[in-house]
Amino acid sequence: MIEFRDVHKYYGEYHALRGVTAQIKEGEFFSLLGPSGCGKTTLLRTIAGFEGISSGVVLVDDKDMARVPANKRPTNMVFQSYAIFPHLTVAQNVGFGLRRDPRTPAEKAVLVEEALGMVGLAGYGNRAAHALSGGQRQRVALARALILKPKVLLLDEPLSALDKKMREQMQVELIRLQRQVGITFVLVTHDQEEALVMSDRIAVMFEGNISQLADPETLYRRPNSRKVAEFIGVMNFLPADIKGETSDKIQLDVAGLGAVEIDQDQAPAAPSGAGAVVGFRPETLTILFDGQTATDRETEALIEEVVYYGDMTYYDVRLDGVASPVRISMRNVFGRPVLDIGARTRVAWSAGALVLFR
Numbered sequence: 001m002i003e004f005r006d007v008h009k010y011y012g013e014y015h016a017l018r019g020v021t022a023q024i025k026e027g028e029f030f031s032l033l034g035p036s037g038c039g040k041t042t043l044l045r046t047i048a049g050f051e052g053i054s055s056g057v058v059l060v061d062d063k064d065m066a067r068v069p070a071n072k073r074p075t076n077m078v079f080q081s082y083a084i085f086p087h088l089t090v091a092q093n094v095g096f097g098l099r100r101d102p103r104t105p106a107e108k109a110v111l112v113e114e115a116l117g118m119v120g121l122a123g124y125g126n127r128a129a130h131a132l133s134g135g136q137r138q139r140v141a142l143a144r145a146l147i148l149k150p151k152v153l154l155l156d157e158p159l160s161a162l163d164k165k166m167r168e169q170m171q172v173e174l175i176r177l178q179r180q181v182g183i184t185f186v187l188v189t190h191d192q193e194e195a196l197v198m199s200d201r202i203a204v205m206f207e208g209n210i211s212q213l214a215d216p217e218t219l220y221r222r223p224n225s226r227k228v229a230e231f232i233g234v235m236n237f238l239p240a241d242i243k244g245e246t247s248d249k250i251q252l253d254v255a256g257l258g259a260v261e262i263d264q265d266q267a268p269a270a271p272s273g274a275g276a277v278v279g280f281r282p283e284t285l286t287i288l289f290d291g292q293t294a295t296d297r298e299t300e301a302l303i304e305e306v307v308y309y310g311d312m313t314y315y316d317v318r319l320d321g322v323a324s325p326v327r328i329s330m331r332n333v334f335g336r337p338v339l340d341i342g343a344r345t346r347v348a349w350s351a352g353a354l355v356l357f358r
């Protein structure tokens with residue numbers, strides 16, 4: 001549906017997009033994720049036509065967009081600031097994009113009501129837009145974009161002005177809406193959790209380029225660089241020595257864990273020459289309580305820090321012979337104690353959860 005071919009964008013001297021090549025499939029919920037300034041908004045705006053490109057090609061629906069102005073593209077954009085008109089009613093806001101449409105007012109009213117229904121605002125048409133909550137305004141902005149029946153809906157941090165509860169609710173509604181209307185959604189966000197929850201696929205961007213493009217689970221379980229691993233969730237790192245390697249296995253000696261063999265697909269990163277480290281997520285380690293035994297591997301650790309979150313407890317533990325602590329997240333189970341700082345414990349881990357960066 002959308003394709004970038006070696007897209008470069010300069011703002012004066014500043015190289016904001018550095019050869020982006022990627023494809024977005026029809027009907028997909030696709031996210032551009034990255035830290036502030038990485039170029040994700042710029043890339044989104046090149047789809048909409050609000051931003052010209054310095055070189056390369058942007059295709060939408062198989063057509064080169066080079067000479068297609070923004071208002072002729074099959075795309076529509078929803079902004080962070082909503083940009084709704086406070087002095088108009090909800091229905092007037094939603095119908096705004098139809099003002100040059102030849103349909104009769106009665107036909108337009110049907111379309112407005114249909115769009116309001118999609119975003120859960122049926123019957124709100126006569127309300128003054130200024131009298132809406134933040135979440136309702138965002139829905140009005142969505143309805144206004146959807147009424148034009150774009151092939152691609154572009155969303156630039158659409159939920160960032162909402163509080164946490166409202167944001168989580170809108171995330172679920174956006175997923176539902178996208179399934180219902182079936183059009184391609186492209187979301188810009190700097191919030192990794194939001195991207196993981198909502199997307200079919202995510203492009204993680206740093207410094208004007210895509211570092212990894214994959215589905216949420218692959219990004220989380222098999223990040224292709226330390227940078228991606230650290231940007232998406234929490235990852236522990238331990239230094240490792242590569243002891244041997246075949247076409248399908250790698251033998252390692254990992255600080256604190258000892259000798260271990262992993263599969264080649266657990267080393268998704270291109271060699272960087274920065275030395276080998278092994279990464280693993282906090283939930284892949286388990287504290288063993290009295291009587292429990294490890295199903296795979298186990299090691300000893302000293303508890304250095306305990307942070308209790310109600311449903312979860314985060315433990316920072318020190319493995320023998322390792323300088324920096326390792327984080328373990330444990331789901332709290334009724335009747336099981338939370339361990340104290342200074343306690344020694346056994347920790348279960350699994351070779352399959354390790355990722356090698358080298």
Ligand code: ATP
Pocket residue numbers: 011014016034035036037038039040041042043190
């Ligand atoms: P944020 O989450 O902060 O919006 P972003 O990843 O969306 O970040 P962009 O807005 O795409 O980043 O900007 C990428 C880089 O290009 C930034 O360094 C920004 O300062 C620069 N930039 C963006 N727009 C312009 C402009 N019109 N003129 C000059 N530089 C710009």
